[in-house]
Amino acid sequence: MSGLHWESDRRLTAIGRTALSVAARQAVVDGEVNASTSVLDYGSGRGDDVRGLCGMQFQAQGWDPFFAPDATPRPADVVLMTYVLNVIEDPEERHQALQRAWGLAKRLLVVTTRLTWDRSKVQGRQYEDGVLTSRQTFQHLFSPAELRSYVEETTSVRCVSAAPGIVYAFKKDDARLRYLARKIVPHADWLASDDTGSAIAAVVGYTERRGRLPRLEEMPLEMANLLAHLRSNELQRIVKKTVDTEKLEAGVKASTLSTLLFLAVELFNGRGPYGSLPISLQLDVRTFFSSYKEACMRADRLLLKLRDDTYVRGAMQASKVGKLTPTALYVHRRAIDRIPTVLRLYEHCASIAAGRPASWTVAKLRHQGRAVSWLDYPEFDTDPHPKLHSSYMVDLTTLKTSFKSYEDSANRPLLHRKHEFLAPDDPDVSKYRRLTQSETRAGLYRNPHLIGTEEGWEAELERCGRELRGHRLVRRRS
Known part of the structure; x- marks a missing residue:
């Protein structure tokens, strides 16, 4: 099989959606797509983003070589190129597709691809610079840094990582x-x-x-x-x-x-x-x-x-918000703007380099090396000990990224002492602190190495004869 003559069955990669794609939603949230902008979905697949945007009273059109081949792609203020580059097996054709999309964008090109951490979800064998699946589809998986560099090289403009796997290329x-x-x-x-x-x-x-x-x-x-x-x-x-x-x-x-x-x-x-x-x-x-x-x-x-380890550690120690451990400072997103300016710069540089995820609860800033992780605890406000849903890390020294999902894990990591992640004047701090004090008096923190996961924490609750009702610790029923 030769990469010069074979073409993958790309239409099979177009999935149906009931909501906007992650990229389209990000552009709307960021205000880049609104009622006054025209939008072209270049490689629109089954047209779900176009229908969704039109349903929001936005000006949107789509073009796709398989599902809308007769449509004429017209220049638009914003061009969306969603999960197109990764399904093109020919590197030269991939480059030309990006160039055509860039030529149609009057103000902004939004490029989205699948990322390297999706490899476990893509069943197939290595072929050229990607994966060939049993359905005769192709996937070239990008790292966030590779995607940003690829778009910058093609468009010759400086780009911004709006989120992991989403790059904004502005015309001006x-x-x-x-x-x-x-x-x-x-x-x-x-x-x-x-x-x-x-x-x-x-x-x-x-x-x-x-x-x-x-x-x-x-x-x-x-x-x-x-x-x-x-x-x-x-x-x-x-x-x-x-x-x-x-x-x-x-x-x-x-x-x-x-x-x-x-x-x-x-x-x-x-x-x-x-x-x-x-x-x-x-x-x-x-x-x-x-x-x-x-x-x-x-x-x-x-x-x-920011390059001075001593200064960064000192800023973390002086921070009036966040939980400081021997390796990092952990800060809730509600308090992130309250950390010292050099630490805000630290977090922003990581987000510009590889994109801040749309969903995150706590930022982890390492003071040993330079790396930022965004940790997602969706139930932080309602669960007294919220479980970790996912972690996305950017190493600023190498620009390498890693993502780990705990969604299907049976024994997820969880948080304690929630008040320590927030600003002292946060309205929920007093409630969270009372729970921590109750748990400390009950002896639940005597074995800190055991309580970091669901199973270990449940075992300690049972040992101490306690259970939780909301944010209240009560004696366990016999």
């Missing part, structure tokens, strides 16, 4: 920077306004959160119209008189640190000139720093500190 770099800014810099949502008073209140709220007054071009159009009759100095006077000083100071600190974080991540990914920054970040730099050069120098020092 300013669009990529706006995407990163939304991810890294806390987004100052505007309150709804229907009169001048509520519009002024919204400006006050923005000023407190951002640490500075907004410019007219940062405001929603309807709000700008409501305030059009006020002169600029008059609006400033009203806001300065109304704003809460402590909240304003907190906003200044948060925006300063977030700007440094963005600039440091941008250097990791390739930093552009001041004029390439989104307008809100340009204004942050102008307000909180003496110059763009000074801001970049401070961001560079922050990135250098």
Whole structure:
């Protein structure tokens, strides 16, 4: 069998879906696909994403060589290329398909493939650079880093890993920077306004959160119209008189640190000139720093500190949130923005390199080496000792990734002392701490090496004559 003449039966890889694909859903969640964007699903299979997006009142069309061959793929703002590259057995054809999809994208190409950790689910033998299945289908499985590099080499633009196996390639770099800014810099949502008073209140709220007054071009159009009759100095006077000083100071600190974080991540990914920054970040730099050069120098020092083991360990020890172990700091996603800035940079660099998974509960930042794991505990809020569903790890020194699912495991790892993963002022902390105190008094933590899994924990509960009812520890019924 020759790879030059044989073609796999690719139509058999098109599965039916009742919901949007992971990639389409990610693009919607990220705001890249919305009511004002046109979408082309290039290699649309059975057309489920197109139907789903149209059902959401979005402008979507599809093209597929087997299921929609008569459709003419027209250029669109966003082109989705979902699980297409991995089913093409000819490397040259694979490359050409990506080039054609890129040529049809006006603003953004979203590329999604199956990943190397799916190998156990693909039954077949090695063929060329992939796997040939008994159904005569082909799968080339990518690593997250390989996928990002492959798309970058083909499109000649810097790409972003939106999630594991999902890469965004933006036509213009300013669009990529706006995407990163939304991810890294806390987004100052505007309150709804229907009169001048509520519009002024919204400006006050923005000023407190951002640490500075907004410019007219940062405001929603309807709000700008409501305030059009006020002169600029008059609006400033009203806001300065109304704003809460402590909240304003907190906003200044948060925006300063977030700007440094963005600039440091941008250097990791390739930093552009001041004029390439989104307008809100340009204004942050102008307000909180003496110059763009000074801001970049401070961001560079922050990135250098990320390489310093002693500094990183010190930041973890000084963190007011998270659980510190001899090897790593564990932080719940609700508290991730409260860790020291160098540690936020650590987590963001990993997410940019290989994608942060859509579902995760706790981030694990190793201080021995540089690796970040995102751990998913879906029942964290309801289960007193939530079980681990999956783990996704990125090694920043090698960019290698690993994924492990515990969904079908009979003896899953589980968590204790849930309050330690959260910020001290989290509303659930007191409830979780009371449970930990009850379990400590009952002697359940005397053998810590036994309680890390379901079976070991259940055995210790039985030994101590206890059982759990929600987040309450009670005596076991005989």
